[in-house]
Amino acid sequence: MTTLEGGPVPVVVQGLGLLGRTAVELCAGTPGVELVAVVTRRPEAAAGLPDGVVALADLGAAGRAFPGALVLSTVHALDEELADVLAEAARAGLDIVTSSGLFHPASQLGDCGAALDAVAREHAVRILASGVQPGFVLDVLPAAVLDLAPGWTAVDVVKPSDARSWPVSTRHMLGMGEAPEVVASSVPYPLAASAHLIARAVGRPVVELRESRVAETLDRELVLADESIPAGKAVGFTHECVAELEGGRRVRVCWQPTLAATDETDLSLRLEATGGAELTMRLDGSFRRDPYPATAARMLHTAVRGRSLPAGLHLAVTPGLAWGGQLASEDR
Numbered sequence: 001m002t003t004l005e006g007g008p009v010p011v012v013v014q015g016l017g018l019l020g021r022t023a024v025e026l027c028a029g030t031p032g033v034e035l036v037a038v039v040t041r042r043p044e045a046a047a048g049l050p051d052g053v054v055a056l057a058d059l060g061a062a063g064r065a066f067p068g069a070l071v072l073s074t075v076h077a078l079d080e081e082l083a084d085v086l087a088e089a090a091r092a093g094l095d096i097v098t099s100s101g102l103f104h105p106a107s108q109l110g111d112c113g114a115a116l117d118a119v120a121r122e123h124a125v126r127i128l129a130s131g132v133q134p135g136f137v138l139d140v141l142p143a144a145v146l147d148l149a150p151g152w153t154a155v156d157v158v159k160p161s162d163a164r165s166w167p168v169s170t171r172h173m174l175g176m177g178e179a180p181e182v183v184a185s186s187v188p189y190p191l192a193a194s195a196h197l198i199a200r201a202v203g204r205p206v207v208e209l210r211e212s213r214v215a216e217t218l219d220r221e222l223v224l225a226d227e228s229i230p231a232g233k234a235v236g237f238t239h240e241c242v243a244e245l246e247g248g249r250r251v252r253v254c255w256q257p258t259l260a261a262t263d264e265t266d267l268s269l270r271l272e273a274t275g276g277a278e279l280t281m282r283l284d285g286s287f288r289r290d291p292y293p294a295t296a297a298r299m300l301h302t303a304v305r306g307r308s309l310p311a312g313l314h315l316a317v318t319p320g321l322a323w324g325g326q327l328a329s330e331d332r
């Protein structure tokens with residue numbers, strides 16, 4: 001087994017919600033890492049942790065107890081609030097990966113991420129955002145695959161999701177059950193970050209970007225185990241982001257969650273690149289349930305691989321695939 005130089009990476013999980021609990025379980029089965037602490041708003045109530053794992057109240061305490069550790073941050077924060085969480089970890093001397101936002105800080109922070117990058121460099125740590133979506137299926141994976149289609153001029157990536165596995169609160173937050181015009185009036189989880197990540201990976205700046213949502217409706221009531229949606233209200237949507245890139249290239253990323261899925265519904269990820277070299281890819285592997293274990297694993301793996309990067313603010317497309325930065329004995 002490949003081990004990391006200097007022993008296992010000490011890992012701290014911040015937030016004990018669904019993703020945080022999943023991350024705690026994941027660490028036990030991952031080579032080269034050791035879960036040492038959790039950071040939670042109520043450390044005294046943190047039950048069921050693996051033996052030896054301590055519960056702490058803030059990232060500063062984690063930095064003092066475990067200098068140089070890596071934080072998997074699963075707290076729900078966005079934009080400037082998230083930037084504050086990431087900076088707090090950096091000041092505590094901790095590498096940090098978040099699943100919540102700032103997947104493309106250059107378009108999401110007022111200063112393009114300059115302050116966050118500076119604080120990471122000052123404290124010699126790395127800051128990253130990583131996950132499944134954003135952070136893999138609609139950005140990192142297509143970006144990697146596009147290497148195989150030199151001369152592509154247009155790429156279309158479509159990911160259906162089975163929204164039946166989502167909590168009712170999440171469905172409603174995303175507009176399920178609402179009138180179609182309500183769904184069309186907002187994009188709660190913008191796909192622009194994914195389009196920017198693809199553009200960054202292929203080295204072509206975004207010239208123009210458009211984003212929209214269109215509701216999926218049925219002409220009958222949809223009866224689910226936990227709610228019913230009247231005819232004509234949204235049971236899903238098509239959310240697309242089209243980015244025109246420099247050099248006349250176009251990227252379209254599209255997310256299609258639906259409550260009208262059945263166990264036979266094709267949920268495969270589809271990618272089509274056209275132009276100089278055509279490439280069509282269909283990833284039949286799909287998530288029937290919300291992919292929390294995949295999100296936690298992607299965060300952890302990206303961050304461990306990111307340990308070989310210089311200090312600073314990095315993108316999810318930056319770390320390579322090697323586990324550890326040094327040549328391992330089996331590589332020689």
Ligand SMILES: NC(=O)c1ccc[n+]([C@@H]2O[C@H](COP(=O)([O-])OP(=O)(O)OC[C@H]3O[C@@H](n4cnc5c(N)ncnc54)[C@H](OP(=O)(O)O)[C@@H]3O)[C@@H](O)[C@H]2O)c1
Pocket residue numbers: 014015016017018019020039040041042074075076077099100130131132133134135292295
């Ligand atoms: N990119 C992806 O692929 C992906 C996939 C899944 C989820 N996510 C994101 O990951 C984050 C966590 O998801 P989740 O489903 O695990 O959420 P969750 O169950 O609501 O857990 C979030 C945790 O954050 C902590 N927290 C700290 N300050 C908080 C505050 N002021 N208000 C509420 N919670 C606070 C809480 O833990 P303590 O009480 O222990 O402090 C809470 O349990 C969300 O932002 C979600 O959007 C991303």
